[in-house]
Amino acid sequence: MLEVTALSKQFGGLTALSDVSFTIRRGEIMSLIGPNGAGKTTCLNLVTGFLRPTAGTVRYCDGDITRLPPYAAAQQGLVRTFQKTNVLRGLTVFGNVLTARYRHGERSLWRTFFASGRQRERQLRDEAAALIETVGLGARMNTDADSLSCGELRLLEVAVALGAGPRLLILDEPAAGLNTHEAERLGHVLKRLVKEHVEAMLLVEHNMALVMAVSDHIVVLDFGRKIAEGTPLEVRTNPDVVAAYLGRPAA
């Protein structure tokens, strides 16, 4: 579904990412892990068009999206969240998700001004509400996004991303700042999403319990390079991965 080939990014003399390739297949959750500064977020920014790669290609559903601007990628169903919690803070939970349904609402200027879009609008509102229920924020439907807890904000972020109708959902550290219980709850939501709402998911995450619990497939980055790839079990026992996280034993 997503095919990243030999992706590289240099910021001036600094190589943030070099020659990284991976594939995400339909129906799977792939996780991208690695120590701080390994290039995970850079990789996401390249895939979603927020940054332009120095070299390499990104293919999505048989089309080349390497140089597509972020909104165009999103319109094709490649939707991401951000590491620093990003929602529309001045709006309610419902308002956030309703706004995120933009792509499914009335986008023609002519009809916006001259036609009654009441029925479509009502449908949009119901869909938004259903998505909020899906991530388990139903009780907070009409609460201002400002007054949510950290864990609820993360869930709202997922709901906003879902609102845009993603085929491939990309989550950047959705469990950052969550306690064990909240992270478990999030993992549960994510697994259900892949079954019911999105075709595949790419996860960047530091919470290993969550990563090991939900991933079908893990890619490990270190200093901008791919050092390992495989199932959770394979990755966990890979000596290079252990070394990247914990350092090598003194010789």
Added chain:
Amino acid sequence: MSFERNFLLAAVALAALTPLVAHNEYSLHIGIMIMFSVMLATSFNLIVGYVGEFPLGHTAFFGIGAYSAALFAVRLGTPIYFTVPLAGIVAAISGLAIGAITLRLRGPFFVIVTLCFAEVLRLVANNWIDLTNGPMGLSGIAKPALIVGATGVEQKLWFYYAGLALAAASLVVCYRFVYSNIGRAAVAVRENRFVAQSIGIWPFWLGLVTFVLAAAISGLAGGFYAHYISYVGPEVFGFSFTITMIIMVLAGGKGTLAGPVVGAVIVVFLEEYLRDFKELRFSIFGLIVIAVVIFVPRGLMGFVGRRHETYQRKTAGHEGDKENKQERLQPTLEPAGFNQRGAADA
């Protein structure tokens, strides 16, 4: 949403009935200035409140509208029924051109470049004497044939209702825009550009749509102004019109539709009542503005500014399948059976 709609409907109804009690030239003149100001403030507010940028040169579109109407009327003898819509169209086209350039910029850069456009247009109006008559301006812009020869009050009455119709039409268009799917997306861009892009919104496109709409409304106001005052000079591109727009929008409440209307009414009345203070007038005006900014920073109608979208749940059984309903019954923080399922998944 319904508060704003009811408020605006009430305001239009009130305005339509006012001439019954205020049937003299002076009151009607104030009324006409209010209508004209409402349009300018509404237009300015679209950009401040829904694009989130600060167009210090917004008077450019007002001036373009005023000059187009004046030129069509004076040079070609076009009647007012065509010049005013044409003023709006010409302003919208300029809005498209200027917006396409300036909306690539943000923050202070946007402010300065829009200001430059207004200044350039002022210089053109001053110096392209063949077209604009230079500093002398264009005078003798015809009043509509219908009211030629009518009494002063009747003429004013005509302009009052024409202004009311234009202002109401502008508000209807803005209302439809702001409370639409596209309007919501515009708010998303203002609130957070990155989130907006990640959900498939193209910020530049939405900015441009809003910008053109605002320019068109300003242009209509300009055309109306040209015919009412029957004179247009380079000062329509001056900074003072922009300042008036800023004060009206800030005092009323940016990012609301009711705010600029309230702001326009207050500012026009203040300007009139403060005439008694002669030279002190502008100082007192300034102090009032400072007080508003300090004590009601979100404007007098700021309380409606916050978009509070709510969703009323339908009665059970009306929507969704059984599975969905089951989930809804689970308490949010402790999904029942979570642990068992979570453990099974791991």
